[in-house]
Amino acid sequence: AFIDQDFTSSESKLRDGLSHIDSRGGTALYDAVVASADKLVADSKRPKQVIVLITDGEDNASTLNPEKTIRRVQDLSGPVIYSIGLLFGDEMSRAEVRHARRALEMLSTETGGIAFFPKSMEDVDQIAAEVARDIRSQYTIGYRSTKPTTVPGFRRVLVTADAKGMGKLTVRTRPGYFPVAPVVKKSKGRE
Numbered sequence: 001a002f003i004d005q006d007f008t009s010s011e012s013k014l015r016d017g018l019s020h021i022d023s024r025g026g027t028a029l030y031d032a033v034v035a036s037a038d039k040l041v042a043d044s045k046r047p048k049q050v051i052v053l054i055t056d057g058e059d060n061a062s063t064l065n066p067e068k069t070i071r072r073v074q075d076l077s078g079p080v081i082y083s084i085g086l087l088f089g090d091e092m093s094r095a096e097v098r099h100a101r102r103a104l105e106m107l108s109t110e111t112g113g114i115a116f117f118p119k120s121m122e123d124v125d126q127i128a129a130e131v132a133r134d135i136r137s138q139y140t141i142g143y144r145s146t147k148p149t150t151v152p153g154f155r156r157v158l159v160t161a162d163a164k165g166m167g168k169l170t171v172r173t174r175p176g177y178f179p180v181a182p183v184v185k186k187s188k189g190r191e
Contacts, residue, residue, distance in 0.1 A: 001028065001031060001032035001035040001036070003039070004017040004018070004020050005017025005018075006043075007043065007044070007045075026060045026061030027058050027059055027060050027061055028059065028061040028062040028063075029053075029055055029057070029058070029059035029062060030059055030062040030064040030065065030066060030068070030069040031061070031062040031063055031064055032062075033051065033053065033069050033073070033081065033107065034064060034069055034072045034073070036051050036079075037049075037051065037072065037073045037076055037078040037079055038076070040078065040079050041076045041077075041078055041079075047140070048135075048138070048140070049078060049079035049080070050079050050080050050081075050082065050113075050135055051079045051080070051081045051082070052082045052084070052128070052131060053081055053082065053083045053084065053104070053107070054084045054086065054124070055083070055084070055085065055086065055104070056085070056086045056087065056091070056092070056100070057085050057086075057087055057092075057096075057097075057099075057100025057101065057103060057104055058092070058096070058100065059103075066102075066103040066106050066107060067106075069107065070106060070107060070110045070111065071178075073107075073110075073111055074110070074111070074174070074176075074177055074178055075178050075180075077177060077180065078111070079111065080111050080112045080113040080174075081107050081108050081111045081113045082108060082113040082114055082115075082116070082131045082134075083104035083105075083107055083108045083113065083114075083115040083116065084115075084116045084117075084118065084124060084127055084128075084131075085100060085101060085104045085115060085116065085117045086118070086121070086124075087100055087101060087117055088118070088119060088120060101115075101117060104117075109175075110174060110175065111174055112172060112173050112174040113172075114131075114134065114172070116130075116131075141159065145179070147179075149179040149180065151179070152178075152179070153178075153179075154176050154177070154178055155176045155177050155178070155179060156175060156176040157173065157174070157175065157176045157177065159171045159173050
């Protein structure tokens with residue numbers, strides 16, 4: 001994975017960064033997702049973190065698989081991943097399309113995002129607008145677990161919503177998290 005443009009709010013810098021994208025070597029999709037999540041957690045100045053992944057779903061060079069990628073993002077309490085899978089065309093077999101679709105759906109749903117599978121390139125702009133609307137309409141809910149962070153294991157979280165007169169409400173969130181144990185600093189004593 002390469003960074004073509006660091007964090008910026010400049011549209012011209014973003015356009016310039018996107019115009020320099022070129023293929024180099026194999027496709028390490030899962031490694032790139034983890035590198036992006038690491039970068040966001042380390043350098044982002046804002047608490048809400050999102051990765052919009054536009055891909056054909058092919059991965060032929062990663063050291064990670066989808067499950068390990070999801071675990072790493074969950075360990076970071078990292079970003080929500082929105083996937084846009086460009087799985088149309090004759091380049092991929094049916095088995096490859098099924099595998100890519102499953103992997104992108106897992107990456108998205110396990111991090112609280114959504115996977116989209118447009119029928120053509122013309123649909124991508126509409127999907128990007130939908131992702132932007134979704135990001136702007138999110139809420140953050142916090143709670144404290146009764147289980148200590150020293151007890152390992154995945155913590156399942158179920159969030160439901162209902163309001164009078166609103167009909168059925170949909171809640172989308174990651175299914176849970178892995179606790180991060182507090183770091184204990186050792187003080188140097190005098191001898």
